[in-house]
Amino acid sequence: MIRAIALDDEPPALRVITRFCEQIDFVDLQKTFSRTDQALTYLEQFPVDLLFLDINMPSMSGIDFYKSLPQQAVTTDRMVIFTTAHAEHAVEGFNLNAVDYLLKPFTFDRFLQAATRASDYYQFLHAPAPARHTYIYIRADYRLNKIAVNDIVFIEGLDDYLKIHVQNSKPIVTRMTMKAILQKLDETEETGEGFLRVHRSYIVPVSRIEAIKNKSLLIAGQEIPIGASYEADFQKRFPA
Known part of the structure; x- marks a missing residue:
């Protein structure tokens, strides 16, 4: 089971991610946050496997938030799926080795595709060598x-x-x-x-x-x- 959190300053977007995660049996969305400081405090105590991060937030962008995370705040795999309403932000997110990016508004099928990529990569990293x-x-x-x-x-x-x-x-x-x-x-x-x-x-x-x-x-x-x-x-x- 992939442990995940979501960070977005828009509550409706968090509700969508929550609803979609409830339909996927391999992602455990443990918490959602609308403030970066609350998310960081949580991550310092409870490392997770996957982050759903909104890019365009007022206090700190999702990209800057991801760059600022201390190593211990997430597992060594550091999987991230960026969400954004602006396609031009995708390139910068991709340069941070994101598993995927979701352009808002996204459908459940597109969300499932991104989550499946994260799951496949997670299994690849954790599977026995053969x-x-x-x-x-x-x-x-x-x-x-x-x-x-x-x-x-x-x-x-x-x-x-x-x-x-x-x-x-x-x-x-x-x-x-x-x-x-x-x-x-x-x-x-x-x-x-x-x-x-x-x-x-x-x-x-x-x-x-x-x-x-x-x-x-x-x-x-x-x-x-x-x-x-x-x-x-x-x-x-x-x-x-």
Whole structure:
């Protein structure tokens, strides 16, 4: 059960969150607050797993409140879902590694989607090691996205961004380095022979390589070049 609190200066918004949480069996909304000082006092005594935070509040924004929290005030996972009536605040909330953001007024289905993301991430962080390594979490589109490792077709580098091509889904574009995504993938298990960087702009799952010809390989009908600086490592995996 995920322990949560909600902070919003508008009582109607707190009533909506309370009503929605009552319909979800994996979120225990322990308290609601309309003042930041009361919420902070509570958190210093009773750490929680998830915070629903309104961004636009008069005394202190939800973002500033979240930044000001002492480490002991929440569990180490520090999950937060920001709520806001202003879409332009979403970017700043996303930069604080929010699980999701809800644009007011939001429906129960949208609220459930955000809460489910928090639940999935909570289970991922707390599950035994063998159970948590079949997927990765990537921040994109102002939310945390769960990607099954076996569904990754290939990864393409685009300057400061990565384009993760996923089976039966649209690609996910995220601000991330090739080194960082490889580290995430190296931590996974049950991925067959794993992933291999074959070019400065491409990482491929070894199990999805369909054909190798000259200095390129074929994956899902896409021809991917093998870079000169990666050719030696590739030849070790696939000797002629």
